[in-house]
Amino acid sequence: YYFNIMQRVIKGFSYTFTKLMRISGAESLSAASNIFVGIESSLTIKPYLNDMTRSELCTVLTAGMATVSSNILALYVFSFQNQFPTIAAHLISASILSAPAAVAMSKLLVPEDNVPKTLGTNVDPYYDKEGSLFEAVINGAENGAKLIIGIVALLIAILGLVALLDLIIGGVGIHINNLIGFNIDWSLKGIHGIPILSSNLNNRSTIRRCIYCFEDYW
Structure with a gap:
């Protein structure tokens, strides 16, 4: 970014998306940025976010989830290069093919019903240029560290909440099993069907009898 190399590459992809897919410059710039930097590419269109339509915002989110960021791509390459x-x-x-595919899919989900302010125009990536190369290196390392720490903290928090919910549902499920006489798996995986019932033959026989009675009734 400091040497304006990435901006030129992103603008090239953005220009192509704008002309071929007839979308706004802001969402095409976001989709093009996602090819290289991932979900944080929304910072490149920061001045345009407040004025974006619902369809444009859907495109930004869809493209962010559809492409692979450069740091994750590098992690995959180093991890699986031998295999x-x-x-x-x-x-x-x-990643390159996913960007236009994400734009097409987002327009199917949320079609454009307004006129975007940057429709058919090319916009420049938003970037606060540092005063020197060392400042750019320091800011890049600091922002990267904040991003990684934030992702790790978010994963820990989400997994902790899921484990707590699983514990609460499982505790309530034990009392329900005692009341109904079944051995049902009340964990989150059991509720989602992986599997719901244990391999207890008595439980399965009871359910079979219920099914047979239901069929005889009808």
């Missing part, structure tokens, strides 16, 4: 030597080329091509 899959050409993984880098596949991931890069998949």
Whole structure:
């Protein structure tokens, strides 16, 4: 970013998306940025976020989830390069192809019913340029560390809430099993069907009898 190399590459993709897909410059810029930097690419369109339509915001979110950020791509390459030597080329091509596909899918989900302010125009990526190269390195490292720590903290919080909910539902389910006489798995995986019932033959026989009675009734 400091040498304006990334901006030129992103603007090239953005110009292509704008002309070929007839979308606004802001959402095409966001989709093009997602090819390289992932969900944090929304910062490149920061001045336009308040004026974006509902369809444009859907495109920004869809493109952010559909593409692979550069840091995750590098992690996959270093982790699986021995097992899959050409993984880098596949991931890069998949990320490039996913950007226009995400735009098309988002427009199917939320069609544009307004006139975007940047429709058919090319916009420049928003970037606060640092005063020196060392300042750019320091700010980049600081922002990257904040992002990684934030993601890790979010994962810990979400997993903790899921475990707490699983514990509460499981505790209530034990009392329900004692009342109905079944051995039902009341954990979250059991509720989602993985599996609902245990392999207890008595429980299965009871359910079979209930099914047979239901069929005889009808």
